Amino acid sequence: MNFKNRPGSRLAALSAVALMAMAAAGCSTSTSTTTASGGSTTGTTPNKVTIAGDVTFNQSNLNTLDSKLLAAMKGKSMSAVKIAMVVNIAADYWRAGQAGFTKGCAAAGVSSADCIYYAPPSGQVASQISELSTLRSQGLTGYEISAIDPAALATGIKSDVAKGTDVLAIDSPLPTSVVSTMYLGTPNYEAGFKAGTAMKQALGGKGTVAILVGSLTATNAIQRIQGFKAALAGTSITVVDTENDNGSAATAQSDAEQILANHTSVNGLYGVYSYDGPALATAVKAAGKADKVAIICDDADPATVTAVQNGTIGATIVQMPYMQGYTGALLLAAEKVLGKSAVTSMVKSYLESDGMTLSSGVGVLTQGDLNAYQSLTSSLGISG
Secondary structure (H helix, E strand, O other), rough: OOOOOOOOOOOOOOOOHHHHHHHHHHHHOEEEEEEEEEEOOOOOOOOOEEEEEOOOOEEEEEEEHHHHHHHOOOOOOHHHHHHHHOOOOOOOOOOHHHHHHHHHHHHHOOOOEEEEEEEEOOOOOOHHHHHHHHHOOOOOOOEEOOOHHHHHHHHHHHHHHHHHOOEEEOOOOOOOOOOOEEEOOOOOOHHHHHHHHHHHHHHHOOEEEEEEEEEOOOOHHHHHHHHHHHHHHHOEEEEEEEOOOOOHHHHHHHHHHHHHHHHOOOOOOEOOOOOHHHHHHHHHOOOOOOOOOEEEEOOHHHHHHHHHOOOOOOOEEEOHHHHHHHHHHHHHHHHHHHHHHHHHHHHHHHHOOOOOEEEEEEEEEEEEHHHHHHHHHHOOOOOO
16 A cells, blocks of 8 residues: 555544444445456457456444444543554555544544554555654553564564553454454455455456565465465466565556566456555556456555546455544553453454454445445545
């Protein structure tokens, strides 16, 4: 994820009841199919294919949990709570997460001065390490974090937990070798598998694909690529290249251009980070292959949504960073005022089968799902 942050709009208050009603109305349960241009195995003959869309998120479960957390905290003093949301890069993607975090703090009654949001401008792990050091000196009681490099952050995180600081992994899980902590975010293997399934549909089960990603060390990237490849197993689709663009949209575009020039058989591109989709769309257009190369990517950057709408991108795997921020703020506040064991007990029934993952949902956005998805984001105040 590498687009510069743009100021998020102020969100109107949105109650759990309203969100649940919206989900029941179809935003979190709608599925559809759409057609996209995919190439043949030679990358020269376009054909119309069907990609199954799925705008299903975990809104209902999270809203129920949020209501329980807020009810349990009602009347409790928040004067001792000081929490932070530390993400992996200053990206358009995280506008929704920041908005959710701000709203979660307000809902819990934590002052804005005690709710700190930080996004490293260039996605460098050194910036995360430096910011965490600063936050520790300010008496932080807990933080949610999307770790750029878990190994590099391991010593500091372990020390924080040992001192009683609550740590919540978001967006990208922390390995148990670093710390055994709950993960709130997208089930990344599932997201990658859905991307691979979409690519399989786009290419009719045969072709040549390249992967572009912003990090080869971040857990979410590793798991997504694993899931993507697993979905392709048993097909005649070959992954010929995986390029690390190091968090740069310009590098992603350049890498894609070189791939298309050097591997003329490539008729599918998978972009893992939020800026990758628009970068790949630009590269494919520049190569004159917009109707010959299928693009599947991640996240709902505005440029990505536009490319899905016009058919340049066949499908994008969408997440719910708003809920990572909102529910994350409630969890951190609750752990401080109610105690970790009480919160663990409340959350247990909402976890995935691994006993660690609190899913914020994952969907597949295609042309046919745009109205339902945009209705949801508009209701949250994070569209545009």
